[in-house]
Amino acid sequence: MSGTAARRVMQSLMRTGQEARFIGGCVRDAFLGIQAADIDIATPLVPEEVTRRLRQDGIRVIPTGIEHGTVTALTEGSSFEITTLRRDVETDGRRAVVSFTDDWLEDASRRDFTFNAMSLTPEGELYDPFDGVRDLKAxxxxxxxxxxxxxxxxxxxxxxxxxxxxxxxxxxxxxxxxxxxxxxxxxxxxxxxxxxxxxxxxxxxxxxxxxxxxxxxxxxxxxxxLPHATNVTRLAALDRLEWLVGEAHPMAHLAALLPSGLSAAADTAERMRLSNTNRDYLLSLCAPPVDVHPDLTVTSRRHALQKLGPETYRDLLLLAAATRGTPAVELLEALAEAATWVVVPFPLKGRDLLEMGVPPGPEVGVMLASLEGWWAARDYRPTREDCLTELSRRMADRQRDQASPAKS
Missing domain, CATH: 1.10.3090.10 (cca-adding enzyme, domain 2)
Structure with missing residues (x-):
């Protein structure tokens, strides 16, 4: 709030004597010594006048919520959400119809919590109409x-x-x-x-x-x-593990609360309107395509890492350990391997088989899967040349079998 970009925006809003203040979360966080993610500003100026002044001073303006009196100012790589002081005319529990006001206390009274109603002038004068500082301290x-x-x-x-x-x-x-x-x-x-x-x-x-x-x-x-999200015991166990071995993906916390299987996870994803990426990740944690647990053999562990990728494997391992009550020390070897694991793509594609004479159709997929299994069984070490050599050997065996007289 003390940077040159903030000063430039404030000067534009206040240049003819009107008041503008930082407000809400950025003031609360500043009091607590926390770097605010967003900077909000309030002013009695109506959105049209805010926009006119900022543009006149070469500051880009986006009408992000013009019907509620909000515009966003962009300058020097920073953004500022600027809202005209408001009063609620009508509310229905989801959205409000507002009108503009020049009364700072009226605007503060429509906010949710005492510490979110605090405002701060550019000179550092704090307005705290509902004792938000006292509540923060307590x-x-x-x-x-x-x-x-x-x-x-x-x-x-x-x-x-x-x-x-x-x-x-x-x-x-x-x-x-x-x-x-x-x-x-x-x-x-x-x-x-x-x-x-x-x-x-x-x-x-x-x-x-x-x-x-x-x-x-x-x-x-x-x-x-989220009626399925009730397994707080497993969430607590996961939380204890994270304090010792590092944090899981945010979706793992949600997955910890849910029962295993696709049904509850899919319903929860729908209720939350998750993005496709987060939905798929949640489903993979609740119904994994590969079994992951602390007692996997080295070979099975590497198969899971290769199939799932290290992040998904790590989250599934922590979830399994939380379910079983496995101590963190028993996860260290597997977690260390996951931290350095790089997924190696299978060197061959379907076109390689076609070029070697495998006829188009289902046989390509069957043989490709068989070759990938051969490659995986050798700890993913065979190179593309090794795989092509194995493919050639199999093709030779196939041709020899086809040339042999059928047994009666």
């Missing part, structure tokens, strides 16, 4: 005003409450907020899968994810969003 996530009213405005705030508790909370959460989340949890199915996905994956990236997921189960939040 490790307390507190809704502004009545928790039930804030949740009714946007049901996603239930998930955001648990995410912020996982990130900033200390001890038990605010009882009133927890009760409101439990009471209004049946409204969660009205949310889009994309919004649920974003919050869930952020929760599952926090150090306190296990504790918070248990709270979410107890409050009925999980039952209303």
């Amino acid at each position: 490790g307390r996530v507190r809704f502004i005003g009545q928790a039930r009213e804030r949740i009714a405005e946007d049901v996603l705030r239930i998930l955001r409450f648990f995410r912020f508790h996982a990130r900033f909370g200390q001890g038990r959460p605010d009882p009133g907020a927890l009760a409101a989340c439990a009471t209004l949890a049946p409204l969660l199915p009205s949310l889009s899968g994309e919004r649920v996905q974003q919050e869930v994956m952020r929760i599952l990236a926090q150090d306190r994810m296990v504790e918070v997921w248990r709270l979410m189960i107890d409050c009925g939040v999980v039952a209303q969003t």
Whole structure:
């Protein structure tokens, strides 16, 4: 917030005396000494005037949410989300109809939590209308005003409450907020899968994810969003392993909560509207094409590494160890091999067999698979020349068999 790009944007907004402040998460994170991922700015100026001023000063503007008063400024490789002060006219639990205002307190009052309503002037003056600093120091996530009213405005705030508790909370959460989340949890199915996905994956990236997921189960939040994701015991075991051997892929945390098999994983992926890449990865963790566990032989382990790739193999190994209660020390050899494993592509293609005289059709696939098995059995060491030599030998045997008189 103190860089030249931020100063340039602020000067453009404030050059005729209007006020602009940094607001929300970037102010909260700055107080905690955390580098903010996004920088938000609020101003009484309407979006059209914001856009005019920025463009006049050579700053690129994108109308990212113009109907809600938001534009994004791009300059010097940085982006700034600039929103006109607002009041809610109408809410339905998913989205709000807003009108613009010049009242900073009115705008702050429509936000979710006390520490997200803080704002900061370019000169460093902090505005904290709801004692957000006190709540941050206490490790307390507190809704502004009545928790039930804030949740009714946007049901996603239930998930955001648990995410912020996982990130900033200390001890038990605010009882009133927890009760409101439990009471209004049946409204969660009205949310889009994309919004649920974003919050869930952020929760599952926090150090306190296990504790918070248990709270979410107890409050009925999980039952209303991801009803299959209840194996918190396995998630806790995976978490303990990660502290010792390093983190798994984020999808592994979700997979740990789910039962084995395709059905629950596919339903969860659909509920969360996962991308095809993440969906496929989740399915591969819940229904792997190759069995992976800590007791694999060296040969079987290398076959799994070659078939799955080192990242998928590593995640499946950690999930299996979490299920079995295998100590981390017993995984070190396999994890070390996975860390240095490079998948070696099979040297031959179907066209190589065609060029050697194998007739087009199913026989090409059958022979290619057989040759790949021969190559794998030799620890993936044979070169392309070795494989072609073996193919030639097999073709010679095939021709000799075809030339032999049929036995009666």
